[in-house]
Amino acid sequence: MALLGKLVSLVSRRTLRSEGHVFAVTPERIAVAEGIHAALAMAPMLCAAVLLARPEVAFGAVAAFWNCLCDPQGAKDERLRSMGMFTALGAVVLPAAAYLAHWGYAASIVTLFVLVFLCGLTRSYKPALGPMPAQAGLIASLAVVIGVASPAPFGGALLQGGYFLLGSLWTMLFCIVLWQLPFRQSACLTLETIFARLDDMAGHLEMLDARPGMDADGWEAFDTVYRRGVRMSIERGRALAAHDPRTAPVLGPGIDAAGRVFSALIALGHSRRNPEVALHEDWRSLLQGLRQLLQSLGALAEQEMPIADVPRAQAHALVRRTAGRNDQAARAVSFAAMAILRLAEHDHGLVRGAESGAESGAQSAAESASAPAPTS
Incomplete structure (x- = not known):
């Protein structure tokens, strides 16, 4: 399973630009x-x-x-x-x-x-x-x-x-x-693909130049190729969860968390591109921390393992770093980290206390920032 997951991840990352065409390559569904x-x-x-x-x-x-x-x-x-x-x-x-x-x-x-x-x-x-x-x-x-x-x-x-x-x-x-097939395989491969594409989207965002007139092709790729690829992989995951009762308990919470991370990255992208929005100087390190968290989740999904202590600790660290801050980058990253924490603890109740307030504030910021996004 681990070898198959690595192969699926490799092919999916290389076929991102096929999304939206007549023949999209979706290795997680093979x-x-x-x-x-x-x-x-x-x-x-x-x-x-x-x-x-x-x-x-x-x-x-x-x-x-x-x-x-x-x-x-x-x-x-x-x-x-x-x-x-x-x-x-x-x-x-x-x-x-x-x-x-x-x-x-x-x-x-x-x-x-x-x-x-x-x-x-x-x-x-x-x-x-x-x-x-x-x-x-x-x-x-x-x-x-x-x-x-x-x-x-x-x-x-x-x-x-x-x-x-x-x-x-x-x-x-x-x-x-x-011989009954392991029912979680399709769900885990789908989640691994989605988290890998979210990581690619965050990595592309980290490299973009936000100065006016600079890196126009890179921003166009962010708005079309990466956003489209992640969105379509999430939609395929939702369709799989709806039509395959075996995968719904695994895919449902994971897809919800991925959708919130996706919204956070869109919001952060709009903030970066807008010269009137001042981002805190540590926005890049926050984004790198979010990428590490996404990579940990992808590795666990690849091995069909539940969320372990490492991604929980990474998510809690991001929430602590962004606590009490109101800048766009901090709110977006906090929103994404809270979504992962809820995914990690959905069997034991939602994350409580001050973190729930941070989540609601971050969600409103992410939704408001992603509203005027161009369709791809």
């Missing part, structure tokens, strides 16, 4: 483990087809692959419902399509239309059965296509359906009982 999972589920059926010289056994391998696509992960009852729906539909429509198709071209066309239409109707079952059967039904419609393309008499069609059922049942056993 499901390596799911691919291996599907390959191992298919392997027994494929090996049996080769060793026994029975190509029809490969229908079971096809069922295994498609049932892996139907697996929503999460709770076992939801997984059984979705994968069971696909198994039942596929075991019926594939032999039916194969048998009816052997009666000729016209019968094949009618069969294809009718069975695909019926599989598509599973989308209307959502109020009763939830959203998962829609996916199972649509993938089962592919079994109709395979059946029509493999016409067979009644006995051969039943044999195809039997192998399909065997492969699908084996996949349910393999995925749900024998």
